[in-house]
Amino acid sequence: MAITESNIEALEMWLDGELPESQVEELRRQLSTDPELAQMLDRVRAQRESRSHLFQLLEPTEAEVEGLIADIRSGVRSEEIWARRVRSLKQLTKIAASIVIVFMAGWLSRDRVHVGSAPANEMIAAVPVVSPAGKGNVQMASMSQPITNNDGQIRFIQPPLEFRRVPLTQLASDARQVYTVNLIDPSGRVIGTQQIDLQGNPQGLVEQLGRFQTGLPSQSQSQRSNTIMVNSPEPAD
Amino acid sequence: MSDGERKFELATPELTAELFDKAVRQHSRRLLAIARAIVGTRASPEDVVQQALMNLYQHRMRYDWREPGGLLKRAVVNEALRLLRHPRMSLVAEEHPDTAQTPLDGVIDSELTLQVRKAIARLPDHFRAALVLCEYENLSYVQIAESLGASVPQVKTWIHRARRQLEEMLRPYVKVK
Numbered sequence: 001m002a003i004t005e006s007n008i009e010a011l012e013m014w015l016d017g018e019l020p021e022s023q024v025e026e027l028r029r030q031l032s033t034d035p036e037l038a039q040m041l042d043r044v045r046a047q048r049e050s051r052s053h054l055f056q057l058l059e060p061t062e063a064e065v066e067g068l069i070a071d072i073r074s075g076v077r078s079e080e081i082w083a084r085r086v087r088s089l090k091q092l093t094k095i096a097a098s099i100v101i102v103f104m105a106g107w108l109s110r111d112r113v114h115v116g117s118a119p120a121n122e123m124i125a126a127v128p129v130v131s132p133a134g135k136g137n138v139q140m141a142s143m144s145q146p147i148t149n150n151d152g153q154i155r156f157i158q159p160p161l162e163f164r165r166v167p168l169t170q171l172a173s174d175a176r177q178v179y180t181v182n183l184i185d186p187s188g189r190v191i192g193t194q195q196i197d198l199q200g201n202p203q204g205l206v207e208q209l210g211r212f213q214t215g216l217p218s219q220s221q222s223q224r225s226n227t228i229m230v231n232s233p234e235p236a237d
Numbered sequence: 238m239s240d241g242e243r244k245f246e247l248a249t250p251e252l253t254a255e256l257f258d259k260a261v262r263q264h265s266r267r268l269l270a271i272a273r274a275i276v277g278t279r280a281s282p283e284d285v286v287q288q289a290l291m292n293l294y295q296h297r298m299r300y301d302w303r304e305p306g307g308l309l310k311r312a313v314v315n316e317a318l319r320l321l322r323h324p325r326m327s328l329v330a331e332e333h334p335d336t337a338q339t340p341l342d343g344v345i346d347s348e349l350t351l352q353v354r355k356a357i358a359r360l361p362d363h364f365r366a367a368l369v370l371c372e373y374e375n376l377s378y379v380q381i382a383e384s385l386g387a388s389v390p391q392v393k394t395w396i397h398r399a400r401r402q403l404e405e406m407l408r409p410y411v412k413v414k
Contacts, residue, residue, distance in 0.1 A: 009397050016371060016396075018378050047404060048372060054353045055373040060269040068265050068283050073258070075291050 003040050011037075011044050256302035257294060264306060267374070268313045274369040275317040277358040282317075289316035310374065311384045314366050318385075321362045348410075356406040363387075364399035371396050 010027055013019040019027065031038050060068075265286065272282035289312040293300065300308055357365055363385065370381045382392045 008401075009393075012397060012400060013393070016378070018393075044400075047400070047407075050353055050407075051357075051368075051372055051403070054357070055270070055274060055369070058270045058273045058373075060266060060273070064283075065266045065269065068269055068286060069261055071283065071287050072261050072265075072290050075287060076254075076257075076294055079291065079294060 003036055007037060008040060008044065011041050015044065015048065250298065253297050253302055256305070257297055260302055260305040260309060261290060264309050268309055271310060271369060271374065272313050272317050274357070274373060275314065275362070275366050276321060277354070279358075280317075280320045280323075285317045285320055286313055288320075289313045292316070307380070307384070310370070310376075314370065314384050315386075318362050318366060352407060352410045353403075356403050359406065360399050360402060364395045364402070367392050367395040368399040368403075 007030075010019060010023065014024065014027055031041060268286045268289075269282055272285040276282055276285055290309070293308070293312050357368070360368070366385060367381055370376045370384060371378075376384070378389050378392050378396075381387075381396075382389045385392065387395075
C-alpha cells in the first residue's frame, strides 16, 4: 500500500498520544498487515529520537540556571525599588495637585471670598454688614428661605427677619442711591445682578428685589440662592 | 481563562512574591530550554525568560501562583515569538554542550546535533514553537493551542508541517547516515 500524508499524520498523532481511540485499532491492524507502513513508523520514531536528543542537549547547565535565577531576583528587587519610587511620586503629585487646586479656587473666588462655603446667615455675622456712612462698603442681607409662588418662580417679596434686621435701616438713611444687587448661591457663585434705585425707601428695595427674583433665569438657580449681597455705591467725589 | 490566570484572590502580596520566587526556582531550567529551542541563536534565551517572568511579576497579583507551570511556559513562548518578530536582534554565540562519550561519538553527535539544530532554526517560528512544546514539553495539542493562542487543528497542521519540513531538510544527512 502506498503511504499517504494522512497515514504519516496518523502515525505521528499516535506517537503524540493524540490519535482518537476509534482510529488506534484500525492503525494497529494496518501496521500488522502493511510492512511499508511499519517501516514508516520506524522512520518517524527515529526522527523523533534525533530531535529528542537535540532537545536534551538544549537543557541548560546548573550554572546557567543559577545565573538566570540570580538575574530574575535582581530584576525583582529593582522592580520593587522602582515601584516604591513611583508610589512616592504619585503621593507627591496628589499633594501638589491639591495645593494647586486650593490655590486656584482661592484665586478665582478672591472677589467673593466673604461668602465662602458657610451658610449665608453666618456670613452676615462674619462680614461687616453695615456701612455707617453707606458709602463704599459691602453690605449683605440674607433670605432665610425662598418662597415659591403659584407660577413656580421664587419670590422674596415677604422679606424674612434677617433681611429686615440687618442693613435696611442704614440703607434707608442714604437718600436716593443706586445699588448693585448680586444674588449669590450658597457656594458664593453670582447667579444674577441688578441695579436697583433705592429712592430712600427700604420697602421699595424689597419690592424691587422681589421683582428681580422673579426675573431670574431659572428656578433651579434661584432655589439655591438664599443670600443677597448689596454693594453700596462708590462715594461721590 | 486557564487555572494559572485565574485571579488568586486570597493571596497577599508577600505570599505572591514568595510563590513567584518558588516558581522561578522550580521552572527556570525548563523555561530556559524552551526559550533556547525557540529562539535558537537569534536572541538570548536568558533575556527571553527574564523578560517574560518580569512581565508576569509586574502583574503578579492577577495570577494564581500555586500552579504556575502553564502560565510560565505560555509567557516564555509568547515572549520568544515576540522577540523573533522584533527587527533589532543581535545574534548569540552558538554553544554546543559536550556530552559525547568518545571523541568519535563527539564528532557524530556534534554533526547530527548541528544539522538538526540548523534545520529546526529554519522552521517558521510558530511551527518550531509548536514542535518544541509537543516533543520537548510533551504538551497535548489542546495545551499547545492554548499556549500559542491558536486552534487545535491549526496546531496539528503546524506540528505536521514542521516534521515534514525537518524531514526534507535532513534527508541528505539521514541518507549518509
